[in-house]
Amino acid sequence: MLSVRNLIDTTSLTADDITQILDTAQSFAEVNSRAIKKVPALRGRTIVNLFLEPSTRTRSSFELAEKRLSADSLNMGGSTSSVVKGESLVDTIKTIAAMNVDMFVCRARFAGTPALIARSTDARVINAGDGKHQHPTQALLDLYTIRETFGRLDGLKVAIVGDLIHSRVVGSLAPALKTMGADVTLVGPPTYQIVDPGWYGCAQTSDFDSVIGDMDVVYMLRVQLERMEGAAIPSRREYNRLFGLDAERAARMKPGAIICHPGPMNRGMEIEAEAADAPNSKVLDQVNAGVAVRMAAMYLLLGGEDDGVSY
Amino acid sequence: MEQLGPKATIMDEQAMARAVTRIAHEVIENNEGSENIALVGIVRRGANLAQLLADEIGNIEGRRPKVGLLDISFYRDDVTRAISPVLHRTEIPFAVDGKDIILVDDVLFTGRTVRSALDALMDFGRPRTVQLAVMVDRGHRELPVRADYVGKNVPSSREEDVRVCIRPLDDHSAVEIWDVAAEKKLGGAR
Numbered sequence: 001m002l003s004v005r006n007l008i009d010t011t012s013l014t015a016d017d018i019t020q021i022l023d024t025a026q027s028f029a030e031v032n033s034r035a036i037k038k039v040p041a042l043r044g045r046t047i048v049n050l051f052l053e054p055s056t057r058t059r060s061s062f063e064l065a066e067k068r069l070s071a072d073s074l075n076m077g078g079s080t081s082s083v084v085k086g087e088s089l090v091d092t093i094k095t096i097a098a099m100n101v102d103m104f105v106c107r108a109r110f111a112g113t114p115a116l117i118a119r120s121t122d123a124r125v126i127n128a129g130d131g132k133h134q135h136p137t138q139a140l141l142d143l144y145t146i147r148e149t150f151g152r153l154d155g156l157k158v159a160i161v162g163d164l165i166h167s168r169v170v171g172s173l174a175p176a177l178k179t180m181g182a183d184v185t186l187v188g189p190p191t192y193q194i195v196d197p198g199w200y201g202c203a204q205t206s207d208f209d210s211v212i213g214d215m216d217v218v219y220m221l222r223v224q225l226e227r228m229e230g231a232a233i234p235s236r237r238e239y240n241r242l243f244g245l246d247a248e249r250a251a252r253m254k255p256g257a258i259i260c261h262p263g264p265m266n267r268g269m270e271i272e273a274e275a276a277d278a279p280n281s282k283v284l285d286q287v288n289a290g291v292a293v294r295m296a297a298m299y300l301l302l303g304g305e306d307d308g309v310s311y
Numbered sequence: 312m313e314q315l316g317p318k319a320t321i322m323d324e325q326a327m328a329r330a331v332t333r334i335a336h337e338v339i340e341n342n343e344g345s346e347n348i349a350l351v352g353i354v355r356r357g358a359n360l361a362q363l364l365a366d367e368i369g370n371i372e373g374r375r376p377k378v379g380l381l382d383i384s385f386y387r388d389d390v391t392r393a394i395s396p397v398l399h400r401t402e403i404p405f406a407v408d409g410k411d412i413i414l415v416d417d418v419l420f421t422g423r424t425v426r427s428a429l430d431a432l433m434d435f436g437r438p439r440t441v442q443l444a445v446m447v448d449r450g451h452r453e454l455p456v457r458a459d460y461v462g463k464n465v466p467s468s469r470e471e472d473v474r475v476c477i478r479p480l481d482d483h484s485a486v487e488i489w490d491v492a493a494e495k496k497l498g499g500a501r
Contacts, residue, residue: 026400027382027384027385027399027400027401030400030401030402031385031401034434034435035435035436036434036435038434039385039386039431039434040385040386040430041384041385041386299385
């Protein structure tokens with residue numbers, strides 16, 4: 001049983017919560033490897049996918065996870081919902097919740113939207129990414145991938161590299177790694193660095209080359225090209241030269257160290273093809289883990305002691 | 312705190328071993344050999360029993376049948392009430408299509424576990440037959456389920472708990488009856 005009702009951020013999760021989600025995900029990974037990739041675990045449960053911001057991989061991963069749990073799902077997007085007709089989000093949520101749904105999976109442009117939804121309904125809520133705040137299932141699938149590789153998380157050295165300040169991945173991954181006892185270093189150009197890395201308990205540097213040789217995991221963040229024009233970095237080429245993971249830099253990684261990226265990748269920007277497709281690149285394992293981890297989170301949140309009904 | 316023991320021990324290690332041997336013979340007789348059979352144990356104690364049964368069939372036939380493990384957590388009809396805190400891995404390392412599957416569990420009680428296990432098993436393919444082997448049948452069925460091979464029939468009260476202990480999962484091997492009500496009063500449970 002998890003200690004939380006909703007999955008809004010990773011900072012609320014205890015080490016036991018995270019371990020339970022990852023262990024359960026292992027069982028679901030086995031289900032995903034079968035010929036019939038479906039179990040009746042959440043049969044009769046209704047899950048609403050409320051995606052107020054465009055998303056392909058996260059949305060399809062959640063949808064597949066719901067189907068494989070035999071849950072019924074309903075997809076709602078920002079442009080097709082009443083939000084565009086001027087209805088407030090809280091009213092929209094209360095209206096859908098009145099149809100007896102069990103869970104909302106929410107992706108939003110603004111930080112705090114999933115928490116607002118959680119306060120407006122008794123249904124469970126999973127944050128599928130809110131603004132620059134958090135993306136907890138992404139962090140959990142990253143932890144899963146790393147744990148599958150090393151057999152542990154405790155004591156590993158992880159560098160998270162790139163556009164730290166715009167990234168909700170950092171917001172979820174860094175605290176979760178700290179909770180599990182890993183050692184996190186943030187790497188990025190000064191204009192992309194976060195103001196108080198101490199809040200995460202992390203070191204921060206702008207010298208990628210000085211730390212890369214020490215790391216077990218090199219986690220490359222996507223440079224949000226759409227936000228680049230604000231002149232936070234002088235040029236793509238300079239960024240690529242100082243912070244991009246190319247073959248030459250990847251060769252300096254420790255033996256056994258792995259490369260991760262949350263996707264979508266900008267090849268030629270933060271990561272070069274030689275690194276993205278290297279044998280120690282776990283990018284596709286991360287995507288694969290996503291379905292199992294999301295199944296685990298939904299199963300554990302919806303499977304708990306419910307509404308005071310018990311034997 | 313006072314330590315409560317079992318109310319009665321119905322089978323000791325030797326009795327359990329003899330039951331496994333007898334069931335092994337019955338399985339071979341019913342299936343006219345062991346060429347087409349495979350065992351699937353329901354985790355955890357059913358899985359241990361399946362291993363013992365496979366050893367015994369192997370001793371008799373000179374060829375040990377394959378053994379799979381089944382965790383039925385995702386197939387339970389009461390997920391909303393209680394989640395098992397620890398999940399175990401399902402592992403069926405053979406094709407079940409066309410096989411005679413011996414499903415193995417420790418205690419047959421309401422029949423709900425077996426119902427779930429059948430659902431789970433069917434997701435792996437289409438066995439030719441599924442036969443059920445249990446160490447103890449304690450009655451109180453809630454579904455139309457029966458065992459093909461039974462170690463011992465133990466008429467029991469619902470207030471009692473029938474427990475199968477198996478090494479190495481437990482520190483001894485035995486079938487015991489526990490008084491659930493008395494145990495709850497003491498606040499202890501296995």
